[in-house]
Amino acid sequence: MPVVIATLRTKPGRRDDVLAAFEEHTPAIHAEPGCELYAVHAGPDRVTVVEKWADQASLDAHGVGAPLVALGRVLADALAEPGDVAVLDAFPAGDPAKGLL
Amino acid sequence: MPVVIATLRTKPGRRDDVLAAFEEHTPAIHAEPGCELYAVHAGPDRVTVVEKWADQASLDAHGVGAPLVALGRVLADALAEPGDVAVLDAFPAGDPAKGLL
Numbered sequence: 001m002p003v004v005i006a007t008l009r010t011k012p013g014r015r016d017d018v019l020a021a022f023e024e025h026t027p028a029i030h031a032e033p034g035c036e037l038y039a040v041h042a043g044p045d046r047v048t049v050v051e052k053w054a055d056q057a058s059l060d061a062h063g064v065g066a067p068l069v070a071l072g073r074v075l076a077d078a079l080a081e082p083g084d085v086a087v088l089d090a091f092p093a094g095d096p097a098k099g100l101l
Numbered sequence: 102m103p104v105v106i107a108t109l110r111t112k113p114g115r116r117d118d119v120l121a122a123f124e125e126h127t128p129a130i131h132a133e134p135g136c137e138l139y140a141v142h143a144g145p146d147r148v149t150v151v152e153k154w155a156d157q158a159s160l161d162a163h164g165v166g167a168p169l170v171a172l173g174r175v176l177a178d179a180l181a182e183p184g185d186v187a188v189l190d191a192f193p194a195g196d197p198a199k200g201l202l
Contacts (some may be wrong), residue, residue, distance in 0.1 A: 003142050005106060005149050007187075019192055026194035039202050041104050041189035048106050048189055050151055050202060086108075088142035088149055091120055093127035101140050101151060101202070 001036070002059050003101060004051035007084040014078040018047045021074035028067040034058020037101060045080075052101050059087070102137070103160050104202060105152040108185040115179040119148050122175035129168040135159020138202060146181075153202050160188070 010018050022040045029038050034054035041048045053059040062068060075083065093099050111119050123141045130139050135155035142149045154160040163169060176184065194200050 005108070005142070005151070007106070007108065007185075022192065023194045026200060027196065030196040030199045035199060037199055037202075038195070039200050040192040040194055041106070042192045043187050043189045046187060046189075047192075048187060050106070084108075086144050086147060086149060088144045088147075091123065091141040091143045091148075093124045093141055094139070095128070095131040098131045098136060098138055099127060099140050101138075 001090070002053050002056060003088045003090060004049070004053070004059065005086050005088060006049040006051065007086075008047045008049075008075065009080045009083075010045055010047060010078055011080045012045075015042065015045065015047065017074060018078050021071050022047065022049070025067040025071050029062065029065075032058070032062050032065060032067070035062065050101070102191070103154050103157060104189045104191060105150070105154070105160065106187050106189060107150040107152070108187075109148045109150075109176065110181045110184075111146055111148060111179055112181045113146075116143065116146065116148065118175060119179050122172050123148065123150070126168040126172050130163065130166075133159070133163050133166060133168070136163065151202070 037052035039050045138153035140151045
């Protein structure tokens, strides 16, 4: 069950454009098969998405799906550097209720 | 309710040392007041922690608590660059069951 952390550093003044694009397209991403978590977060100069997918196939399909393509059109001009998209494995430790997404 | 994403890029060959330190100290962090989520993840050259705290005061207390100090002793020698620790706000969009940690 892959976890993805996407860190997007935004150009000065463009963070809210990126958030608006996520507000528009997140409902369609939540409806994609295998999407278990797709949670958007905002910092002063960044937008970070925490994702969990049922399996690699659903993550692969998301990667070429219409919502992400539409998001990419906004991101192409609004990021200060290429996004850092990390595909990770959970490392369970401690209390399972607090240690796993 | 602050969310923290801590991205730790590890030196070659040191990732498993970092994971072992998290395995040792995560139970104590889960027991800290206000810890709602502290989930460790592993990539090929990084360890990423997704955290949620009840409030800023509990996050501040965690930052000076014994478990993080102990973790820091391992991280000091094992990271390829300073950790990227981002304190973020949730940006709810779409389905609340999938859009919020």
